[in-house]
Amino acid sequence: MQIYLPIAEVSVNAFLLLGLGGLVGVLSGMFGVGGGFLMTPLLFFIGIPPAVAVATEANQIVASSFSGVLAHLRRKTVDLRMGTVLLIGGLVGAALGVVVFNYLKSLGQVDLLVKLCYVVFLGVVGGMMFNESLRAIRNTRRGVPVRRRKHGWVHGLPFKIRFRTSGLYISIIPPLFVGVSVGILAAIMGVGGGFVMVPAMIYLLGMPTKVVVGTSLFQIIFVTAFTTMLHATTNYTVDVALAVLLLVGGVIGAQFGTTIGTRMKAEQLRILLAIMVLVVCGKLAFDLLVQPSELYSLSTGEDH
């Protein structure tokens, strides 16, 4: 069934969009990532104009994250206090990120920088997680007890706060720092930042993987809602018809994803996320390195 999208001005298959939404929704619920880094390239691929894809994707993530958070709230796996601290940092970071983005834009080649940013970050984050979780899985097989480093330099900083759900008593500075950095990245790369946030929470803050997913989703809701409003009012690029098709699939997928996620072991969850991040990274690197079949690209007046 073909549907004509009012803002994107293209006609697309409704079932294809429902399916894509569902697939990304499952991943979102499982890993606590918004899925923007996966969905946005997919939307480009089926012919949605990039500006519309990025803006609408933000709107869809609001829905799937909200659906996921509710499921996590019932299981009490959302650290609201940590989420709020990260969110405050995230909004500050996003505001900074917009400034950085405009500066890069004035230099030209912003597209390339975004892509390189993706490849480097996805590669580093994915590689580190893959290594760590592989070691963790091997250790559990051998029967070596899982050791979590309880006291790093992170724990020596002042302004300590108790994060009960995460079982942490740490300084407020590292979470704020993580929030700001992810916010900057999110604004530059046009994504919610879950795929950077999740590993940072696990490895830098030492939060338990189960709590990380729900908490990450919680803060993604606000960041993407903010982004949606920004795009809707400045670029008029949010396509609500496209969003509805994606989010119907997305919210259902997120529920399934959450169920799958809670039944899996933490290190299995981490290694799957790592593999997914590495695959996307590989695809982007491939596009940069291999000669494209069409060297030319078009953009109409309004885009630039």
Next chain:
Amino acid sequence: MLWRLSLVFALVGSPLCAEEEVVLGLSSDRVAITATFEGSDILIFGAVKREAAIPETPLDVVITVAGPSLPVTVRRKSREFGIWINTDMVDLDSAPSFYAVATTGPLNEVLSDTEDLRHRVSITRAIRSVGAASMVEDSGAFIDALIRIKRDQDAYQMREGAVAIDQQTLFRTAISMPANLTEGTYETRIFLAREGQVVSQYQTEIDVRKVGLERFLFTLSREQPTLYGLMSLAIAIAAGWGASAVFQLLRRG
């Protein structure tokens, strides 16, 4: 002298005597873009009205349909430091979002180059690229790329021989518009030509508009962006909550 003068009159007068006019019909002069719009076929048909007898030379018909024109930027990638990045770009003043040419025969035989240039009939001529040559050396390659990409999307169509003509009087063709249409006024031109020269020209418009829900959403997003944004968010939150509630019920049941 008198004989010569009459010859001049005859030469000047002959096209006037054989004046031919187009009487046109369209299967519809408006295209409504609804939510389930899958493209549209428009039948363009008509007759040639003439006072005098049918001239000896064969009549050709050229029909063009052009969507609204917009400035277009064409970028080209090349390899720098081992990776493929956009290096060159050309800004074209305007290129039609949709352009179809249908003729009774090969365009270069039906219309002379001069007439093509004068009336901007062929696809290349319909694109305006005044400043393009100053931006890169091979601006022609960029225009070719634009035409190639648009043709692959069915947005540019060159259909030579697609106009059927009977008794030098009745002609008809069908223009198929793809689903990815831009809103606006689609200018439709019909040229009658003999021996490469345009003998008559007729112009009309096809109105392409979003209707119903499509119209409502588009207008809302432009005129009330804040409300539109909040509505989008409300839908997202409601859907997220709805799915969660339904799943909880299913699990309990």
